[in-house]
Each structure stands twice: as structure tokens, then as C-alpha cells.
Amino acid sequence: MEWIDHLFAWVSPAIEGDYPHLFELYRYLHANPELSGEEEKTAMRLAAELESAGFQVTSNVGGHGVVALYRNGDGPTIMVRADMDALPVREATLLPYASTVRGRDSEGREVDLMHACGHDIHTTVLVGTARMLMQCRDGWRGTVLLIGQPAEETGKGAERMIKDGLFSRFPRPDSILALHVAPPLPAGMVAYSDGYAMAGCASLELRIRGVGGHGSRPHETKDPVVLAAETVLLLQTVISREIDPMETAVLTVGSIHGGSRSNIIPDDVLLELNYRYFKEKVDRQIRSAIERIAKGAAIASGVPEDRMPLLTTIMTGPPVLNDSRLTSRLSALFSRILGEENVQKVPPMSASDDFSHFGLEEPAIPLFYFFLGASDREKIRKCTKDDISSPGIHNPFFAPAAEPTIRTGVEAMTCAVLDLLAVSEDLLLPETGEIVV
Numbered sequence: 372m373e374w375i376d377h378l379f380a381w382v383s384p385a386i387e388g389d390y391p392h393l394f395e396l397y398r399y400l401h402a403n404p405e406l407s408g409e410e411e412k413t414a415m416r417l418a419a420e421l422e423s424a425g426f427q428v429t430s431n432v433g434g435h436g437v438v439a440l441y442r443n444g445d446g447p448t449i450m451v452r453a454d455m456d457a458l459p460v461r462e463a464t465l466l467p468y469a470s471t472v473r474g475r476d477s478e479g480r481e482v483d484l485m486h487a488c489g490h491d492i493h494t495t496v497l498v499g500t501a502r503m504l505m506q507c508r509d510g511w512r513g514t515v516l517l518i519g520q521p522a523e524e525t526g527k528g529a530e531r532m533i534k535d536g537l538f539s540r541f542p543r544p545d546s547i548l549a550l551h552v553a554p555p556l557p558a559g560m561v562a563y564s565d566g567y568a569m570a571g572c573a574s575l576e577l578r579i580r581g582v583g584g585h586g587s588r589p590h591e592t593k594d595p596v597v598l599a600a601e602t603v604l605l606l607q608t609v610i611s612r613e614i615d616p617m618e619t620a621v622l623t624v625g626s627i628h629g630g631s632r633s634n635i636i637p638d639d640v641l642l643e644l645n646y647r648y649f650k651e652k653v654d655r656q657i658r659s660a661i662e663r664i665a666k667g668a669a670i671a672s673g674v675p676e677d678r679m680p681l682l683t684t685i686m687t688g689p690p691v692l693n694d695s696r697l698t699s700r701l702s703a704l705f706s707r708i709l710g711e712e713n714v715q716k717v718p719p720m721s722a723s724d725d726f727s728h729f730g731l732e733e734p735a736i737p738l739f740y741f742f743l744g745a746s747d748r749e750k751i752r753k754c755t756k757d758d759i760s761s762p763g764i765h766n767p768f769f770a771p772a773a774e775p776t777i778r779t780g781v782e783a784m785t786c787a788v789l790d791l792l793a794v795s796e797d798l799l800l801p802e803t804g805e806i807v808v
């Protein structure tokens with residue numbers, strides 16, 4: 372019997388046996404979301420889980436980052452990353468374990484919190500994978516590095532962990548894996564992209580400055596509200612008129628704030644911009660178009676030289692690029708474990724993930740990022756019939772089908788890690804369903 376057949380026969384019932392433990396963890400994480408950079412309790416719980424599974428755990432790596440290490444003889448080093456942060460969204464799912472937690476955002480405003488991006492699933496899958504790998508540790512050789520990453524939603528966490536010595540204080544990985552829930556896909560399925568998986572991303576603040584004054588005397592002012600309105604419209608021409616239609620890019624002005632009363636012309640207006648791209652050239656083109664348009668519109672409005680707009684970069688992240696060798700190897704593996712009908716090849720997404728930072732270190736470490744189906748099949752069927760989309764991530768109604776999602780995630784991730792480790796031909800597996808962790 373090939374080791375892989377042996378593994379397939381063992382892994383699914385073993386995960387089923389461990390599911391009550393994982394579901395209890397998932398309920399806790401889901402009911403206790405924490406904002407980006409504040410994942411204190413989540414990180415503590417994750418560290419405790421990984422430690423009790425037998426990993427050597429280091430906490431507070433780049434903020435609340437958790438790094439769990441298990442050395443098991445000679446072989447490759449495989450890293451798996453899960454993100455841990457939640458969002459300022461008021462949960463509307465009515466699940467028995469729905470979040471009622473409130474917190475404060477970076478501006479000090481009180482906000483409702485929810486795991487609306489499914490990072491609670493990712494963290495649970497990481498723990499499930501740890502427990503499975505320890506169950507069959509006599510059958511593989513190598514080093515496993517599992518990380519709980521903070522602040523993915525703000526695009527800062529991966530970079531901070533790297534700066535805090537992720538690749539120098541711990542063994543340098545040969546491959547890095549991650550997954551993300553994908554609600555349009557039924558639970559039980561996975562999907563992957565060959566090449567680019569997620570777009571590159573930049574968030575910018577554009578402060579449009581004018582000269583304020585009385586609303587009844589606009590001729591004595593340089594009105595930044597009108598200038599902001601013009602700038603927003605001009606920015607809509609960047610993608611539609613300047614970027615090659617064969618390229619993929621998107622630019623959104625997501626927030627506009629300025630002024631205090633109807634009869635006061637303010638001094639400035641703040642725009643928050645976000646754009647996505649795949650190619651470096653397109654990134655440069657969009658960035659320089661934003662600078663040119665902001666300045667050009669200000670000049671055209673007669674804004675004084677010393678009141679030109681200020682552009683500040685809040686966050687940037689390159690696209691997630693899947694390594695071709697890992698992609699073909701692991702997508703074939705997924706087809707064998709889950710069945711070909713449960714593995715989909717999908718085009719790149721316009722969403723982003725700061726997971727891409729892990730691939731920037733020279734020499735580049737191969738990455739593989741895949742999508743995990745998370746919705747109830749019946750719900751998807753009904754939504755398709757009614758021609759509506761089922762609630763996706765960042766939506767207050769997002770309610771993943773926990774059991775099939777977590778089980779498929781643990782199965783896919785465990786098998787992927789084992790496939791990349793050095794596995795002996797006679798993989799030693801414990802009795803089916805016997806969980807001793």
C-alpha cells in the first residue's frame with residue numbers, strides 16, 4: 372500500500388474524532404473576536420492549544436504573533452500560517468455562538484466586533500492540523516512551523532513578524548502554506564489559482580487642502596469640498612482611460628471626510644483610497660496617476676503652491692503569487708483526497724492578503740495559498756435559484772458551515788504538509804479515531 376492511500380484511510384476518521392475539540396475552540400474564537408493588532412486573548416488561546424499539542428511555542432512575535440515549532444528529525448521545514456484578527460462589523464447571523472463583543476477602533480470609537488472574514492476558521496484549522504501532525508509524528512521527518520499572524524486586515528501583521536525575526540530566530544521554511552475561507556464555494560471543496568492568487572494592494576490617504584472661509588463668500592476661499600469632488604471623479608478615469616484594458620486593476624475612494632457645518636468652507640478634505648493590481652508596472656502607473664491628478668486638479672483650482680495635496684501611504688502589499696511546482700503538486704494531492712469534483716481551479720481574486728510578504732524574503736520562499744469552501748450547499752443552491760449571492764466575507768450575515776469547513780480545512784492542510792515533509796514508506800499511523808493529544 373502506498374503511504375498516501377494509508378494516509379487517506381486514516382486522516383478523515385481521525386479528524387472526525389477530534390472535531391468536538393475543534394468545534395469548542397471555534398465557538399470560543401468566534402464569540403471572542405479581537406481587532407487587528409489587539410489579538411491578545413486569541414493569541415493566548417492559540418499558544419496554549421499548540422503547546423498542549425506538543426509544539427514549542429514563542430509568543431509576541433511582531434505584536435501578538437504566535438510561532439509554534441516542532442522539530443522531528445532531518446527533512447524539509449514547512450510553515451503554515453493562519454491569521455487571527457476580526458473586523459469592526461456587527462454580527463447579524465443569530466448563531467448561538469454569535470459575537471456580542473464590542474471594542475474600540477484606532478480612533479477610539481466604540482465598535483461591534485465580528486469574525487466576518489473567517490479568521491476564526493483559519494486559526495481552528497491550524498490547531499487541527501497541529502493535532503493531526505502530532506498524531507502521526509512517527510511517520511514523518513522534518514520541521515513544522517505553525518504561525519498565528521496578527522493584523523492581516525490592516526496589512527501590517529506579516530511584515531511585523533518578519534521584522535521581528537520570523538526567518539532568523541526560527542528555522543527558515545522551504546515552503547509556506549495558507550488557506551482562506553471562500554463562501555461562494557460549498558464546504559467540502561477547495562479551490563486554487565495557478566500563478567497569481569490574490570491582487571497587490573495599496574491604501575493611501577489623500578489630504579486635499581484649500582483655503583477655508585465663510586460659505587457666503589466662496590470667492591475669498593479655495594473650496595476643498597468642490598476640489599475633492601472633482602478629484603474623486605477624475606480618479607475614476609485612471610482605470611477606465613489609462614490602464615490597458617487587458618490588465619486587471621481597481622481603484623476605490625472608500626471614504627471622504629471634510630467640513631463641520633453647511634456655512635463653513637473647510638481648510639481641507641481627507642480622502643481614503645485603495646487600489647489593487649497584479650503587475651508592478653500597473654502599480655506604478657496607478658500611483659503616479661493619483662499623484663498627477665491630485666496635484667493637477669489643485670493647480671487647476673488655483674490652490675496656492677504651499678497648499679498642494681498631501682499623499683500618504685498607509686499600507687502596501689504585493690500580489691500573492693503561488694509557486695508553480697507547489698501548485699501542481701498540491702492541487703493533484705487535493706484531487707486525490709477530496710475527489711476531483713471537489714477541487715476547482717479559479718482565476719485570481721481582486722482581494723488581497725498580506726501573506727504575500729512571506730514570499731518577498733530573498734531568496735524567495737515558495738508560497739501556496741488556497742481557498743476553502745465554507746458555505747452550506749443547500750444555502751448556495753437556494754441563493755443561485757433566487758439569483759442572489761449568499762453572504763460573503765466582511766458581511767454581517769456571514770455564517771460558515773462550521774463542521775464541513777473545518778474538517779475539510781484540516782484534512783487538506785494536514786495532507787499538504789505531510790506531502791511536503793519527508794514521509795516514510797511505511798507511514799506509521801495510530802489507530803483510527805484514537806486521539807491522544
Ligand SMILES: [Zn+2]
Pocket residue numbers: 488524764765
Ligand atoms: Zn478580510
Ligand SMILES: [Zn+2]
Pocket residue numbers: 488489490523551
Ligand atoms: Zn481574511
